[in-house]
Amino acid sequence: MMAIMPSSEAPQPAPTTDAGRAALDAVVADPARALLALDFDGTLAPIVDDPEQAAVHPRAVAALDRIGPCLGKVAVVTGRPVLTALRLGGFDDRPGLSRLSILGQYGAERWDAQTGEADIPPPPAAIAEVESRLPRLLDDLGLGDVALEKKGRAVVLHTRRLADPAEAQRRLAGPVAALARSHGLAAEQGRNVIEVRDPSVDKGRALRDLVAQTGATAVVYAGDDLGDLPAYVALQSMRAAGEVRALLVAVASAEQPALVPRSDLAVDGPEELADWLERLADRLGC
Known part of the structure; x- marks a missing residue:
């Protein structure tokens, strides 16, 4: 009978593009000048x-704890409020993540482990105005069971708990987009969600700023949804200009495959990403 290789000893899935392979090689060759950034x-x-019940995969946070001391920078770049990501992620009690940064609300907020301080600007007034109008809109559409998540700088409509989440999201898309536009905001589609937020910030701008601040020459970015597309676009542009080497990792799902054809490497959900991070730690000798 053939022996099954434990996942920790299995070979690390390789990028499928030359650019992705070159970026991973650059990370391993000079980890002090590498940036690892991940969505939440x-x-x-x-x-x-229930968004409040989300938790980082335990093997993923353990792998990041190993990787942190080896790389120039590890960052979480998320649409979540920064303090929510910190609380749900369990990052602040990990010694290996003593230089972690969390960029929340698509980069509008920031928390740094080195200082323990969070920079949280006040939310746009338009968000509160939209929040006040959404219950009536939902009732008019017969979608009063849609859950609203208030994030300060954004409000998210969740359809996941409904009998037909995709159909509910389809019906919401036009009216919510119109309401957002009327207040100078954007309505962004996601995995059974629509998020109304300030369009002046996105993950692409956040990553460009982080690369400039850290001087990173190699970047690995992992994401799963449409909110990660600006990060992909920014890194592809920087890669084409010769500014950085970049490895784009798609954390694939049946709900949202849009990143897969744009990626250098696809993994199957957070479980397989945790596997990949463990093997990266092994390869770095961390």
């Missing part, structure tokens, strides 16, 4: 019905 929901943490 659907990437580090499995998607769950």
Whole structure:
């Protein structure tokens, strides 16, 4: 009978593109000048019905704890409020993540482990105005059971708990987009969610700033949803200009495959990403 190789000893899945392979080689060759940035929901943490019950995969956070001292920078780049990501992620009691940064609300907020301080600007007034109008809109559409998540700088409509989440999201898309536009905001589609937020910030701008601040020459970015597309676009542009080597990792799901054809490497959900991070730690000797 053929022996099954334990996952920790299995070979690390290889990037499928030359650019991705070159970026991974650059990370291993000069980890002090490398940046590892990751989304939160659907990437580090499995998607769950109640956003407050989300938790980072335990093997993923353990792998990051190993990787942190080896790399120039590890960052979480998320649409979550920064303090929510910190609380749900369990990052602040990990000694290996003493230089971690969390960029919350798509980069509008920031928490740094080195100082323990969070920079949280006040939310746009338009968000509160939209929040006040959404209950009536939902009732008019017969979708009063849609859950609203108030994030300060954004409000999220969750359809996951409904009998037909995709149909509910389809019906909401036009009216919510119109309401958002009327207040100078954007309505962004996601995995059984629509998020109304300030369009002046996104993960692409956040990553560009982080690369400039750290001087990183190699970047690994992992994400799973449409909110990660600006990060992909920014890194592809920087890669084409010769500014960085970049490895784009898609954390794939049946709900949202959009990142897969744009990626250098696809993994199957947070579980397989945790596997990949463990093997990266092994390869770095961390």
